[in-house]
Amino acid sequence: MSAALVVLRKELLDILRDRRTLLLGFLLPALLAPTLSVLVPGWTADQREQPSPVAVVGAEWGGDLVYGAQLEKLIRVVAASDPEAALRRGAVQAVIIVPPDFTAQLARGRSRIVVRYNPADQNSLFAKQKVFQAVAKFSLSVVEQRLQQRGLSRAALSPVEVHEEPIPAGGGGLVLSLLLPLLLAVWALTGASHVASDVGAGEKERGTLEALLSAPVARPALVIGKFAATLALALASTFVAGMSQTVVTALAPAAWFDAAARPALRAGAVLLLAACAFAIAAMAAAWLLALSFFARSMREANQYGVPLLLLVMIGGVAASTLEGVLSSLWLAVVPFVNVVVAMRGVLFGRVDPAALALTLAACAAYTGFGLLLAVALLRREAVIFRA
Amino acid sequence: MKSARVLVRAERLAKRFGTFAALTDVSFEAREGEILGVLGPNGAGKTTTMRILSTLLRPTAGRAEVAGADVATSPQDARRALGVLPEAAGLYGRLTAREALRYAGRLHGLAGEDLERRIEGLSALLDLGAFIDRRCEPFSRGMKQRVALARALLRNPIVLLLDEPTAGLDVVAARTVRRALAGLRDAGKCILLSTHLMAEVERLCDRVVILGDGRVRGIGTLAELRGEGGELEEIFVRLAGAGSVV
DSSP states (O other): OOOOHHHHHHHHHHHHHHHIIIIIIIIIIHHHHIIIIIIIIHHHHHHHSSEEEEEEOOOOOOOHHHHHHTTTTTTOOOSSSSSHHHHTTTSSSSSEEOOOOOOHHHHTOOOOOOEEOOTOHHHHHHHHHHHHHHHHHHHHHHHHHHHHHHTTTHHHHOOOOOOOOOOOSSHHHHHHHHHHHHHHHHHHHHHHHHHHHTHHHHHHHHHHHHHHHTTSSOHHHHHHHHHHHHHHHHHHHHHHHHHHHHHHHSSOOOTTTTGGSSSOHHHHHHHHHHHHHHHHHHHHHHHHHHHHHHHSSSSHHHHHHHHHHHHHHHHHHHHHHHHHHOOHHHHSSTTTHHHHHHHHHTTTTOOOOOHHHHHHHHHHHHHHHHHHHHHHHHHHHHHHHHO | OOSSSSEEEHHHHHHHHEEEEEEEEEEEEETEEEEEEEOOTTTTTTHHHHHHHSSOOSEEEEEEEEEEETTTOOOOHHHHHHEOOOSSSSOTSSBBHHHHHHHHHHTOOHHHHHHHHHHHHHHHHHTOOOTTTSSSOOOHHHHHHHHHHHHHHOOOOSSSEEEEEETTEEEEEEEHHHHHHHHHHHTTOOOOOOOOHHHHHHHOOOOEEEEETEEEEEEEEEEHHHHHOOOOHHHHHEEEEEEEES
């Protein structure tokens, strides 16, 4: 058995006995990925669908406006002796103040209501939007009445009618396309980070490095074995996160996503996604391993991983903006961001073969560079005995 | 002894860390069938010497050979001849002692029945039987030290570099280790033994090299060093230039 395989086998045995591996590598991606990308947006969508509890001051003067809003299930009127206090403590999400002369002013042409809301509360913002929606519907009905009184129909006001007809995109659906690439990148790094710190800096911390380096094993073989173990766990985390998210998206209630937002990936797209996930996991494993060899302790190694994770998250979030600023070929050489952009392309069903090939080649180059750096660090006395 | 083959040779070794001279002009030899004690107070250069011989540090000047292989230019050849018990003799806590030994053996090219037989032999020699199939995490210092020593001996190396092999061992275990080392010497091994225990030196070492401030302060058999008489501890303190024996 080659030395690299010996190292890989030992590291996998060692790492899989660590409860933190099961937690960080498998359990968290299985639970957190769909929670962040599917369940929270789904619950938010649910929240939007529910009528918002609203207190109305002067409801008796609001007439059809308040009644219509309730009928449309946009708001639910809640009695409150002190509406302002109820809004502050969240018992109601908005307060509508209808003036006594609301109807009279409306008859004269234009009336006015006040909506009070809490800008720091997401639900209160939803409630405000729903009140605006209700007012827009009410206003439209008033306009229709006025048009009818003048012998005109609604068509005179909006001569063009639009019908929405979404086509099956054949991609990952909106939610998956936006979130899956970023989450896969984050889990590739998270999965690799824990293992890299253990197999690299952990050797120093446990006092096993000297004995290991005294064995007649070439440094590249040691690095390859440890890299392969780190990559395996990073891929496992990424796979668990991806599968968990895909399954939960597929099983999510119909109300959460419309048909066009649901994933419908073909086998080719899945293979391309797997290649992208492999590329990002390999890059993360190589770089984190090099940083881990440099670190004095596992704690320091984990600290090096945090800014890298932040950079990936910022890059991933900024990817859509960067797509409009940089050409796809330039983006293909920006580490980590390139894979996020490539995965989004696959999920949106818009694959640029040249950019994808360049992305995978760039990742291979960055991975190779990370491995060479790891070998070089493992040959430096100052790094081996850095304490 | 004089006709025995030289297996470890240090010639005018020097090692600097920045402006700090850890070793200056250190020369000595060790032969097959010999235990050479490497003595010195803390900071004298013992560990640096051991690390150069175990190929982990490159000398700034001079050269060192292990079994004829230059440690700087042919480190892999030197490593094949070496068994090393470093100062920090850690173990992988989530592996059992047997798994840790298998890993070390495979890294040294051992496999199958041969490897298992050697593990069993070392288990008997160092009395590991009671805990060899338990995970290393909760082991006492002495248990860890014995497993680490077994790891160093696994490949039956002709040169052993042992840094404080009996540190942390109880009286019985230390005696077991000392007997094992004496047996290895009798089997023709060349052993460099770094220790602070004068009684151990007197019992085990054929010759001694005393380091002080990175230089060789004395070298020879115990009888040669005693010369005008006196206890080894007094000789050590005088030659090493140390205020106290640590």
